[in-house]
Amino acid sequence: MSGLHGVATDLTYEQAGFGAPVRRGSRPAIVVVDLTRGFTEDSYPSGADLTDVVAATTRLIEAGRCADVPVPVIFTAIAYTEAEATGDSVAWLHKAPGLRALREGSEAVDLDPRLPWQHERDVLVVKKGASAFFGTHLAAVLTGLGCDTVLVCGATTSGCVRATVVDAVQSGFSALVPRECVGDRAVGPADSALFDIQAKYGDVISLADAVGYVSSLSQRSISRDALADLADAPAVSRWVRSEDVRLHALDYGGELPPLVVLPGITSPAITMDFVARELTDLVRPVVVDVRGRGLSDEGGAYGLAEYASDVEALITGLGLDRPVLLGHSMGARIAAVVAARAKVPLRGTVLGDPPMSGPGRAPYPTSLDAFLRQLSEAQRGTDADEVAKSWPAWPRREQALRARWLSSCARQAIVATHHGFEHEDFFDWWPSVPTPVALLYGADSPVVTAAGAAEAAASNPAASPHRIPSAGHMIFWDAPSAALAALRGALEEILSPSRPHSRQRA
Numbered sequence: 181m182s183g184l185h186g187v188a189t190d191l192t193y194e195q196a197g198f199g200a201p202v203r204r205g206s207r208p209a210i211v212v213v214d215l216t217r218g219f220t221e222d223s224y225p226s227g228a229d230l231t232d233v234v235a236a237t238t239r240l241i242e243a244g245r246c247a248d249v250p251v252p253v254i255f256t257a258i259a260y261t262e263a264e265a266t267g268d269s270v271a272w273l274h275k276a277p278g279l280r281a282l283r284e285g286s287e288a289v290d291l292d293p294r295l296p297w298q299h300e301r302d303v304l305v306v307k308k309g310a311s312a313f314f315g316t317h318l319a320a321v322l323t324g325l326g327c328d329t330v331l332v333c334g335a336t337t338s339g340c341v342r343a344t345v346v347d348a349v350q351s352g353f354s355a356l357v358p359r360e361c362v363g364d365r366a367v368g369p370a371d372s373a374l375f376d377i378q379a380k381y382g383d384v385i386s387l388a389d390a391v392g393y394v395s396s397l398s399q400r401s402i403s404r405d406a407l408a409d410l411a412d413a414p415a416v417s418r419w420v421r422s423e424d425v426r427l428h429a430l431d432y433g434g435e436l437p438p439l440v441v442l443p444g445i446t447s448p449a450i451t452m453d454f455v456a457r458e459l460t461d462l463v464r465p466v467v468v469d470v471r472g473r474g475l476s477d478e479g480g481a482y483g484l485a486e487y488a489s490d491v492e493a494l495i496t497g498l499g500l501d502r503p504v505l506l507g508h509s510m511g512a513r514i515a516a517v518v519a520a521r522a523k524v525p526l527r528g529t530v531l532g533d534p535p536m537s538g539p540g541r542a543p544y545p546t547s548l549d550a551f552l553r554q555l556s557e558a559q560r561g562t563d564a565d566e567v568a569k570s571w572p573a574w575p576r577r578e579q580a581l582r583a584r585w586l587s588s589c590a591r592q593a594i595v596a597t598h599h600g601f602e603h604e605d606f607f608d609w610w611p612s613v614p615t616p617v618a619l620l621y622g623a624d625s626p627v628v629t630a631a632g633a634a635e636a637a638a639s640n641p642a643a644s645p646h647r648i649p650s651a652g653h654m655i656f657w658d659a660p661s662a663a664l665a666a667l668r669g670a671l672e673e674i675l676s677p678s679r680p681h682s683r684q685r686a
Contacts, residue, residue, distance in 0.1 A: 472593025
């Protein structure tokens with residue numbers, strides 16, 4: 181228990197069998213109770229300054245919306261008609277006459293404007309009493325959405341939040357209360373209510389726990405047909421840990437110098453099999469399922485630092501001796517960071533069409549909505565014909581592989597990485613990438629434009645540029661022969677014993 185009322189009270193409750201954890205389901209909803217201006221602003225008689233509660237609730241909502249399985253959000257508001265507010269029909273108003281100010285059409289019943297309410301997708305439940313369930317259709321809404329758990333936020337902790345939690349569990353829903361997401365006018369009643377909730381009705385948890393819970397929800401899936409693709413690849417599965425994240429890679433074996441291959445934002449390792457198998461006479465390819473893709477675990481964060489740490493852990497864990505790094509798109513950005521950080525020894529680096537978007541630059545040309553639409557298609561079931569609508573020039577085998585494997589990508593990994601494309605600047609790292617380094621880019625790429633290629637050449641003049649004719653951003657898929665020939669040339673140059681392995685940095 182909490183210790184709020186002393187050890188003897190805690191012991192009494194424990195002996196009575198209270199305080200067991202609730203079951204956390206796989207389909208939660210966030211219920212935001214009465215975060216209207218009449219409660220969140222201290223200028224109203226019924227209100228208090230709940231700025232911190234609004235901010236914490238906003239963070240939870242945004243995390244839920246970014247999850248692989250977006251979490252529905254339901255808002256509630258107390259609002260009375262003129263007759264109810266001035267008359268005797270609502271018994272509660274005799275006990276709490278300050279609530280008579282919460283009249284329909286007044287600013288007091290407006291949702292706090294700092295909340296990320298989306299009227300086209302979020303349900304708003306208007307209520308007359310303390311519980312969000314009593315006399316409303318909330319239970320029916322949750323049932324219709326297939327929800328089994330509610331995360332209850334809002335105000336006030338000792339009043340409407342507690343009443344809602346009690347009715348939630350009585351209606352068959354597990355209840356979680358993130359303590360930072362609830363607020364009250366006074367500390368004492370709020371603490372007592374949280375003690376009571378934890379003892380009898382739900383789990384009082386931290387905001388971090390709540391964010392982690394909703395972020396972990398996933399629709400990632402890999403079909404039997406997809407797993408069968410691994411049997412066709414001339415590689416074995418290798419596993420390493422990067423702290424708590426288990427990483428999977430396809431190792432093509434051999435005694436040649438290792439080549440660590442880092443795919444793009446929605447490309448599991450198997451999708452670069454057609455590249456790897458063309459290089460086995462030159463190198464030992466090890467193709468990584470980047471965190472949140474393929475068979476690798478999801479991670480709590482998806483920034484360049486986390487991705488780079490994963491690669492460093494993989495190189496160390498597999499005992500790879502001075503590998504060459506090959507990255508495409510997202511993977512190229514990761515490779516640049518690993519090379520620039522120099523925490524593991526490398527022979528060289530090859531970057532394939534790295535996104536050069538970032539702060540103050542043009543946005544990444546493929547929108548997040550386009551990525552998520554393709555992911556949604558894969559999660560409901562897609563095929564090569566549908567993939568061909570987005571990628572008509574790809575070889576048929578690669579269209580089919582994408583159809584089978586895209587659903588293995590975590591939604592949050594895509595969302596966070598796309599955000600990174602526009603908020604983490606490639607050119608913060610690129611000038612520090614040591615030689616030997618090669619830059620492969622498509623002649624028709626909207627990602628590495630002519631201006632981008634020129635800036636890359638100017639900021640790292642020792643890099644070896646390779647322009648791939650008739651290729652867009654997906655260089656190996658758009659122009660396989662030309663891209664593979666350029667890649668082999670770059671690798672042969674890096675592996676040449678007469679070529680120095682690094683240059684001095686200023």
